[in-house]
Amino acid sequence: AQKITQTQPGMFVQEKEAVTLDCTYDTSDPSYGLFWYKQPSSGEMIFLIYQGSYDQQNATEGRYSLNFQKARKSANLVISASQLGDSAMYFCAMRPGLGTGRRALTFGSGTRLQVQP
Amino acid sequence: DAGVTQSPTHLIKTRGQQVTLRCSPKSGHDTVSWYQQALGQGPQFIFQYYEEEERQRGNFPDRFSGHQFPNYSSELNVNALLLGDSALYLCASSSTAGANVLTFGAGSRLTVL
Numbered sequence: 001a002q003k004i005t006q007t008q009p010g011m012f013v014q015e016k017e018a019v020t021l022d023c024t025y026d027t028s029d030p031s032y033g034l035f036w037y038k039q040p041s042s043g044e045m046i047f048l049i050y051q052g053s054y055d056q057q058n059a060t061e062g063r064y065s066l067n068f069q070k071a072r073k074s075a076n077l078v079i080s081a082s083q084l085g086d087s088a089m090y091f092c093a094m095r096p097g098l099g100t101g102r103r104a105l106t107f108g109s110g111t112r113l114q115v116q117p
Numbered sequence: 118d119a120g121v122t123q124s125p126t127h128l129i130k131t132r133g134q135q136v137t138l139r140c141s142p143k144s145g146h147d148t149v150s151w152y153q154q155a156l157g158q159g160p161q162f163i164f165q166y167y168e169e170e171e172r173q174r175g176n177f178p179d180r181f182s183g184h185q186f187p188n189y190s191s192e193l194n195v196n197a198l199l200l201g202d203s204a205l206y207l208c209a210s211s212s213t214a215g216a217n218v219l220t221f222g223a224g225s226r227l228t229v230l
Binding site for chain 1: 158220223
């Protein structure tokens with residue numbers, strides 16, 4: 001079974017500052033993928049970034065980067081230069097490697113980020 | 118390019134009734150997954166459809182059933198509604214080629230009274 005833990009129910013950050021959202025995971029699968037999604041109040045889950053368990057380098061997508069520490073089983077999301085529009089719920093998720101045939105994403109409980117002007 | 122479209126956006130039902138939610142995947146996507154998101158929680162996987170067949174199922178009772186049509190669109194049916202079925206139901210699509218990333222719709226918010 002896979003498990004995702006997000007220990008920060010809520011976070012505040014000043015506009016233009018960087019913020020780190022924590023995510024730890026547990027799995028017995030030898031390969032897996034890690035994802036971060038953003039959910040604004042509208043409800044739609046917006047894909048932000050993906051990291052494969054065998055990827056050598058940490059993933060980056062614009063202002064988003066994923067700090068992947070495999071030995072510690074953590075996959076923290078770093079948002080640089082926060083903007084007011086970044087205020088939303090953020091979910092960490094994982095899925096077994098594609099070779100397993102199992103496709104379901106397992107989500108954490110989320111972190112609500114509020115960006116203050 | 119339209120993303121994932123879900124309908125209805127909101128609906129209210131009473132206990133014991135049945136509901137059907139609909140999903141049109143993103144253009145080029147052939148796989149549809151359904152998730153239930155209770156208030157204040159992360160989404161939970163219900164099932165996934167590919168080639169009109171249920172490929173994987175989460176820990177949900179048989180009251181939850183689905184269907185995928187030849188045009189890849191999908192329906193989620195819930196029978197004998199319970200108060201605990203009140204949630205946001207999210208549909209996500211993906212392509213076999215790019216199976217890593219799911220594209221989600223805005224969801225259907227179901228309230229059971």
